Amino acid sequence: xxxxxxxxxxxxxxxxxxxxxxxxxAHQLRRGFSSSAVRNxxxxxxxxxxxxxxxxGIAQVAASTGHTVTLVDTxxxxxxxxxxxxxxxxxxxxxxKFADKPEAGEEFIQKVMQNVAISTDADSxxxxxxxxxxxxxxxxxxxxxxxxxxxxxxxxxxxxxxxxSSLPITDIASSTHRLDRFGGLHFFNPVPMMKLVEVIRTSxxxxxxxxxxxxxxxxxxxxxxxxxxxxxxxxxRLLVPYMMEALRLYERGDGSKEDIDIAMKLGAxxxxxxxELSDYVGLDTMKFIIDGWSAADPENPIFAPxxxxxxxxxxxxxxxxxxxxxxKYK
Ligand SMILES: NC(=O)c1ccc[n+]([C@@H]2O[C@H](COP(=O)([O-])OP(=O)(O)OC[C@H]3O[C@@H](n4cnc5c(N)ncnc54)[C@H](O)[C@@H]3O)[C@@H](O)[C@H]2O)c1
Numbered sequence: 011x012x013x014x015x016x017x018x019x020x021x022x023x024x025x026x027x028x029x030x031x032x033x034x035x036a037h038q039l040r041r042g043f044s045s046s047a048v049r050n051x052x053x054x055x056x057x058x059x060x061x062x063x064x065x066x067g068i069a070q071v072a073a074s075t076g077h078t079v080t081l082v083d084t085x086x087x088x089x090x091x092x093x094x095x096x097x098x099x100x101x102x103x104x105x106x107k108f109a110d111k112p113e114a115g116e117e118f119i120q121k122v123m124q125n126v127a128i129s130t131d132a133d134s135x136x137x138x139x140x141x142x143x144x145x146x147x148x149x150x151x152x153x154x155x156x157x158x159x160x161x162x163x164x165x166x167x168x169x170x171x172x173x174x175s176s177l178p179i180t181d182i183a184s185s186t187h188r189l190d191r192f193g194g195l196h197f198f199n200p201v202p203m204m205k206l207v208e209v210i211r212t213s214x215x216x217x218x219x220x221x222x223x224x225x226x227x228x229x230x231x232x233x234x235x236x237x238x239x240x241x242x243x244x245x246x247r248l249l250v251p252y253m254m255e256a257l258r259l260y261e262r263g264d265g266s267k268e269d270i271d272i273a274m275k276l277g278a279x280x281x282x283x284x285x286e287l288s289d290y291v292g293l294d295t296m297k298f299i300i301d302g303w304s305a306a307d308p309e310n311p312i313f314a315p316x317x318x319x320x321x322x323x324x325x326x327x328x329x330x331x332x333x334x335x336x337x338k339y340k
Contacts, residue, residue, distance in 0.1 A: 050218050051167050053226040057082060057139040059132055059156065061092030064173055065145035067201025070096045071230050073125035074103075074202075080127045080135040089128040097123065099202055132156070136164045141226065143195060145173040148298060150181055157192075158185035169219055171195040175246055176299040179239045180212045189214035193223050196243055197232075199291075207232040212239045241303050250299055251312040253291075254319075256284035261318050267336055285336040289329035293336075297323045 054077055058069045061083035069081045069092070083089050100119045108115030129135045136142060142160060144153060157170055164170070170192045172182050183192035194210025207227040211220045220236075227234035237243045242250060256274075260267050271283020280287075288296055297319055304313040322328075322335060329335030 051140055051169055051222045053140045053169070053222060053229070054078065055139050056141040056143055057132065057135045058143050058145060060145035061089050062145065063199055064197060064201060066092040066095050067199070068143060068145060068173070068197055069126055070099055071202055073122045074100070075230050076125070078125050078127070080129050080139070082129050082132045082135060084130065086128070086130060089130070093126065093128060096126065103202065132160060133163055136160045136168070139164065139168055142168060142170045143173060144171070148174060148176065150177050153177065153182045154185035157182060161186035161188060169193070169222055171223060173197055175295070176242065176302055179210050183212060183214070190216040191219050193219055194239065194243070195223055195227065198245070205233050206245070207234045208237050208243045208245065209234045210237050210239055210243060241306070242299070246299065250296065253284045253288050253296065254300060254312065254316060257316045257319060261316065289335035289337055292329050292331055293319060293322050294328045
């Protein structure tokens, strides 16, 4: 974030034509906030930090369901790409949903994009946010620094949430003084398609905060499940060891990766085999997760590292995103 003008007007709402939408700010500034924490916060105005795969998807879904969103990242170039991605994704939705009424589809896109503002200045945008939802790089120190700084600037009622896949929410929250207003909201990729949200409560998350996060997830049209702050929450705690076990089976020469993928698709009814799924998730991400768990619990055999995974990551073969992982992609 640069040392730019820190007025809330620094944020730029995006319409289809990229024009500034002053009404967006007028509405936010008119609202005013009480200085005491509000119980059962109804989340309407959100700041999503990180305009990558997950943040852009979350912003799209929130804006499509009538929330105003300020999407924050480190540069305007990144944010322009995020907005382009959101528009492209909305066009795909509209093509199906409004197949017979292209004009209504165009109107829908314009309306949704009016709900999205972009900014490189989280410190200003936080002041008008009911919820700060973080989807930045998976690095504990960077997440802690961000939340620690925003904690001093946010309104008392503002709820903080992280979309982390593998870090303890309790550790991220420890840099703030709002442990009762801190939780996890774990979305799945691609966010507009995947119905699930894991709502994570730490031992300090208040019932009001938990209820607000649950209701917010429902307002997004998602199906929330509740989970304690344990490694991998529900889905990844089951999925990552499964993918690692498939890798070990292949490393031992018990089956080819193609056969293992076919077996799990046709025998277990999974939409992707474990190697296809690993390439989709990203082998770097998988390594990061398993290394973290293994460091915390080195004796646990299901968290044991894999030589093959380490080798592929060292070679820069991260899966679909780099064009090669277990398989090659054009
Ligand atoms: N990719 C997935 O399948 C997936 C699924 C669930 C959760 N997550 C979690 O979501 C988070 C983001 O993952 P992603 O795949 O979207 O990553 P990504 O690399 O696509 O995007 C991260 C974005 O954050 C930005 N960023 C980094 N530091 C920042 C800062 N200090 N302030 C503002 N912006 C910053 C980067 O510029 C980038 O645009 C991670 O915590 C990850 O564990 C990822």
